Amino acid sequence: MKIFMTMLDRIIRSIFDSEKHYGYYGDIKEIFFDIAEDKGSFKALFWLFMQIARGLPSLIANNMQRSKSMLKNYLKMALRKIHRQKGYSFINIFGLTIGLTCFILVAAFVRNELSYDKYHENAEDLYYISKFYPDGTGSGSYGITPAPLAQHIKTNYPEVLNSARIIRGRSILVKFNSKIFFENSIYFTDQDLLDIFTVELIHGNKTIALSEPNSIIISQKIAQKYFGQENPIGKNLLLNNRSEYNVTGVFQDLPFNTHFRFDMLCTLASTNTGWNSNSFYTYARLKPNTSKFEFQEKLQILFNKILDEENTDEVKLIPVTEMYLLDAMEHPIQPNGDPPYIYILSIIGFALLIIATFNYVNLSVAHSASRITEITLRKVVGAKRGQLIIQFIGESTLTVFIAFVFAIIIAVLFAPAFSSFLERNIDLSFLYDIKFITLILGLTAFTGIISGFYPGVLLSSIKPEKIIKGFQKRSSLRSTVRNSLVSIQFAVSMVLILCTIVIFQQLSFINNKDLGFRKNQIVTIPVRVSDGLNGMKVLKEEFKKNPSIQYCTNSTFLPNNIQANDSVDWDGKAGDTENMIWMNYVGANFLETYGIELVMGSGFARLSNNSDTDRYIVNETAVKDFGWDSPIGKSIRLGDETGIIVGVMKNFHSRKLNNKVEPLVLIFNENYHYASTVSVQINLDNTSGTIKFLENKFKEVYPNFPFRYNFLEDMIYEQYKMDQKLFYVILYLAIIVLFTSCLGLYGFASHSVENRKKEISIRKVLGSSSKEVLSVIAKEHLLFVTIAFIISWPVSWYIMSKWLEQFAYRMELGILPFLYSGLTAYLIALLTIGYKSYKAATANPVDSLRYE
Amino acid sequence: MELLTKFEELVLLTVLRLKEEAYGRAIYEEILKATGKNMSVGNIYFPLERLTEKGYLSAFKGEPTQKRGGMGKRYYRLTQTGIEILKDTNKVNDYVWKNFSTLIDSVGRTGQ
Numbered sequence: 001m002k003i004f005m006t007m008l009d010r011i012i013r014s015i016f017d018s019e020k021h022y023g024y025y026g027d028i029k030e031i032f033f034d035i036a037e038d039k040g041s042f043k044a045l046f047w048l049f050m051q052i053a054r055g056l057p058s059l060i061a062n063n064m065q066r067s068k069s070m071l072k073n074y075l076k077m078a079l080r081k082i083h084r085q086k087g088y089s090f091i092n093i094f095g096l097t098i099g100l101t102c103f104i105l106v107a108a109f110v111r112n113e114l115s116y117d118k119y120h121e122n123a124e125d126l127y128y129i130s131k132f133y134p135d136g137t138g139s140g141s142y143g144i145t146p147a148p149l150a151q152h153i154k155t156n157y158p159e160v161l162n163s164a165r166i167i168r169g170r171s172i173l174v175k176f177n178s179k180i181f182f183e184n185s186i187y188f189t190d191q192d193l194l195d196i197f198t199v200e201l202i203h204g205n206k207t208i209a210l211s212e213p214n215s216i217i218i219s220q221k222i223a224q225k226y227f228g229q230e231n232p233i234g235k236n237l238l239l240n241n242r243s244e245y246n247v248t249g250v251f252q253d254l255p256f257n258t259h260f261r262f263d264m265l266c267t268l269a270s271t272n273t274g275w276n277s278n279s280f281y282t283y284a285r286l287k288p289n290t291s292k293f294e295f296q297e298k299l300q301i302l303f304n305k306i307l308d309e310e311n312t313d314e315v316k317l318i319p320v321t322e323m324y325l326l327d328a329m330e331h332p333i334q335p336n337g338d339p340p341y342i343y344i345l346s347i348i349g350f351a352l353l354i355i356a357t358f359n360y361v362n363l364s365v366a367h368s369a370s371r372i373t374e375i376t377l378r379k380v381v382g383a384k385r386g387q388l389i390i391q392f393i394g395e396s397t398l399t400v401f402i403a404f405v406f407a408i409i410i411a412v413l414f415a416p417a418f419s420s421f422l423e424r425n426i427d428l429s430f431l432y433d434i435k436f437i438t439l440i441l442g443l444t445a446f447t448g449i450i451s452g453f454y455p456g457v458l459l460s461s462i463k464p465e466k467i468i469k470g471f472q473k474r475s476s477l478r479s480t481v482r483n484s485l486v487s488i489q490f491a492v493s494m495v496l497i498l499c500t501i502v503i504f505q506q507l508s509f510i511n512n513k514d515l516g517f518r519k520n521q522i523v524t525i526p527v528r529v530s531d532g533l534n535g536m537k538v539l540k541e542e543f544k545k546n547p548s549i550q551y552c553t554n555s556t557f558l559p560n561n562i563q564a565n566d567s568v569d570w571d572g573k574a575g576d577t578e579n580m581i582w583m584n585y586v587g588a589n590f591l592e593t594y595g596i597e598l599v600m601g602s603g604f605a606r607l608s609n610n611s612d613t614d615r616y617i618v619n620e621t622a623v624k625d626f627g628w629d630s631p632i633g634k635s636i637r638l639g640d641e642t643g644i645i646v647g648v649m650k651n652f653h654s655r656k657l658n659n660k661v662e663p664l665v666l667i668f669n670e671n672y673h674y675a676s677t678v679s680v681q682i683n684l685d686n687t688s689g690t691i692k693f694l695e696n697k698f699k700e701v702y703p704n705f706p707f708r709y710n711f712l713e714d715m716i717y718e719q720y721k722m723d724q725k726l727f728y729v730i731l732y733l734a735i736i737v738l739f740t741s742c743l744g745l746y747g748f749a750s751h752s753v754e755n756r757k758k759e760i761s762i763r764k765v766l767g768s769s770s771k772e773v774l775s776v777i778a779k780e781h782l783l784f785v786t787i788a789f790i791i792s793w794p795v796s797w798y799i800m801s802k803w804l805e806q807f808a809y810r811m812e813l814g815i816l817p818f819l820y821s822g823l824t825a826y827l828i829a830l831l832t833i834g835y836k837s838y839k840a841a842t843a844n845p846v847d848s849l850r851y852e
Numbered sequence: 853m854e855l856l857t858k859f860e861e862l863v864l865l866t867v868l869r870l871k872e873e874a875y876g877r878a879i880y881e882e883i884l885k886a887t888g889k890n891m892s893v894g895n896i897y898f899p900l901e902r903l904t905e906k907g908y909l910s911a912f913k914g915e916p917t918q919k920r921g922g923m924g925k926r927y928y929r930l931t932q933t934g935i936e937i938l939k940d941t942n943k944v945n946d947y948v949w950k951n952f953s954t955l956i957d958s959v960g961r962t963g964q
Binding site for chain 2: 023024026027028030031050051
């Protein structure tokens with residue numbers, strides 16, 4: 001109790017003028033102790049509390065009454081001050097505004113990315129069941145699950161309220177009357193899925209839409225595309241020229257923040273794949289409050305039991321709300337978000353906010369030192385200390401508030417451009433959120449108070465006489481504090497810049513890395529046919545007749561995105577773990593078309609189609625795994641099939657460059673039903689002519705199919721597009737960070753040098769040359785900058801090494817980027833400080849000493 | 853002459869009544885006795901300060917005591933101006949409160 005009172009004592013005494021209030025305070029104490037004696041401490045405390053509660057309103061009212069006219073005056077003075085010191089004010093407000101705008105935009109984006117799939121009803125109970133393949137380092141990749149899983153758990157586990165599975169339909173031809181299009185966003189699933197995910201049906205009944213076989217529900221956009229204004233319900237869509245699907249529902253276009261977007265959902269026909277093949281996405285809705293780990297355990301036991309032998313597959317339960325940001329999914333149902341980027345962006349966003357605020361506070365503090373004369377005059381004319389405090393805090397709060405308003409305005413203006421650049425819907429509605437507004441106001445008040453505190457409280461305690469006499473107190477503590485603030489600021493910006501440079505290097509490294517196959521000059525044409533691939537053979541023959549076409553081939557997957565894998569086994573395989581290998585069915589000339597080098601064996605050339613055994617070409621990684629020196633002629637088992645290796649090809653990147661090259665096998669089968677993407681390598685002179693030729697030939701062979709083509713380059717660009725864009729965002733942010741810090745540095749240098757004008761002049765008068773003065777001034781500043789510099793190196797090194805770990809292909813963290821950026825930043829600091837010091841040092845000492 | 857607010861009037865009269873012992877706490881308790889209103893001590897001090905500024909009161913410092921944690925009491929005393937204003941207020945009051953009982957009775961009966 002005593003301690004509390006003493007503390008309270010000190011606080012109150014330091015804030016209020018002790019002159020008048022001792023009486024008040026003393027009275028309170030008197031009464032308090034009397035009551036405590038009489039009725040006990042609780043009653044006393046209660047009384048005290050009531051006193052404060054009742055007194056507060058009149059305290060405010062009284063002050064306001066007195067200062068209502070002062071308020072208008074203050075406002076006028078604040079605005080006039082801003083106007084008068086346009087340079088300083090501009091830099092300060094500008095710096096703060098930019099930092100805030102970027103923060104708002106980044107925050108909106110990150111918030112976006114984190115908000116995926118929260119809109120489903122019961123979102124917390126929705127889970128994705130994933131196979132998990134540990135890679136021995138503690139993490140691993142996530143995969144898909146077998147067909148019977150969904151039904152099985154629904155029947156046998158009471159905590160599963162509902163479950164469903166989804167399989168994707170690859171590039172399906174959809175036809176209604178004269179409208180024919182290839183659709184890539186069709187999925188096959190059970191009725192139960194509509195129970196799990198929230199899908200709003202505009203037409204049709206959600207509870208039965210997919211219960212009949214061959215039903216399909218379509219999005220509004222699709223309905224418009226095929227049926228125009230007609231009601232699609234009851235009509236039939238023809239899929240792949242063989243199956244009719246009855247439209248039973250139209251659903252509202254899905255919100256952007258879902259990890260699973262689809263245009264059409266069809267009823268899944270019964271399948272006869274068993275527990276050994278994994279091609280389905282299984283989702284479940286569990287009873288609320290089910291323990292995730294317990295159920296995950298049960299699933300693991302289930303798999304162990306059903307697959308007996310040595311089941312090494314693990315099972316994991318992933319909340320649906322985490323799916324979008326799930327890293328390392330082998331077959332994401334749709335491209336996922338990028339956690340590392342989001343992480344980096346949020347850090348940079350925060351750093352920017354902190355730097356901007358920091359800058360502002362720093363600058364105001366430095367600037368206020370030059371307002372000592374103003375303060376003194378005010379005191380002389382009769383301003384009370386409390387008033388001065390309020391004035392300064394008020395001024396700075398006002399400025400911060402202005403900056404905030406600008407920032408919000410600019411953010412709103414920029415949001416659409418930002419959205420479209422990142423191809424996301426950047427939602428700024430959180431600006432209206434009460435919590436956010438409170439946060440903003442709090443931050444404004446906080447910044448305002450801090451930056452107004454120093455001048456207001458500390459400077460105003462200076463006795464007027466001292467100032468007028470010209471005595472300027474240079475407390476070394478104060479300047480050390482100030483200098484270290486600048487150091488920290490500089491250090492943080494240095495770290496950010498270094499990190500950005502490294503990120504930039506890593507991304508360029510990836511981009512420029514040779515993918516291992518030709519990506520330009522390749523035109524790809526999907527041919528979805530059900531008539532065996534005779535037509536395709538003819539097509540390829542026709543194509544080859546054109547001199548502009550060098551090679552052409554067909555395959556299931558394009559080399560940049562091979563999506564199928566299976567288990568591989570070979571004689572002499574050690575251990576019990578299941579090895580997976582990626583696989584692609586290809587026709588003739590695949591390697592030639594894509595310029596992939598054959599390092600061993602004769603490949604698929606001169607092979608007839610009449611052999612029963614599959615022929616394989618494997619890549620170097622696979623051979624290394626097999627541990628064979630001469631793999632040609634050896635046989636391996638792929639799932640249930642066996643085949644002979646006829647060639648070894650050079651490694652190429654068949655997945656996004658984040659991953660190492662994994663084992664891959666090409667399976668030669670000209671007639672394989674699904675090897676139906678034709679790739680054509682063309683000469684680039686007269687591209688449009690060649691394309692026309694391709695189109696004509698295509699129409700000859702397949703008159704009823706739409707001709708669609710793509711340049712592989714474009715597709716690859718699409719694959720890496722998001723990475724690129726995020727990279728640019730980060731780049732610009734870092735530039736802004738650099739800019740802001742330089743701004744702060746410049747402002748700070750100006751003021752700190754200004755404040756030493758007298759000192760400089762005196763030194764000069766006493767005989768120092770400009771050069772000597774310059775070195776004295778500059779040295780002190782540069783010392784702190786160097787310290788910052790030195791701190792920032794190991795910090796950035798550590799951060800960046802951690803970040804680079806996620807990349808299988810990473811650049812070496814060299815000294816060079818650090819040197820470059822460090823030197824540049826150092827140079828900038830030198831220039832800034834140097835320039836200001838120079839101007840001060842060479843100024844005529846008379847000017848500043850005149851008023852002595 | 854300036855009219856006093858009712859509260860100011862109360863305060864000044866209390867100071868008068870308390871003679872030498874007119875300090876914050878005492879005034880607070882007197883007003884509590886007179887009006888039954890438990891104001892916060894702060895609510896007393898602001899008017900007191902205002903009245904001091906206006907020149908009706910003057911303040912002086914008392915001896916610090918242990919009980920007050922080492923702070924002295926702040927005593928208030930009527931100034932000459934204060935005395936004048938009280939006299940004037942009294943005259944006004946006399947005038948407007950004249951025959952109060954009779955007047956208030958007759959209103960009560962006829963409801964007018």
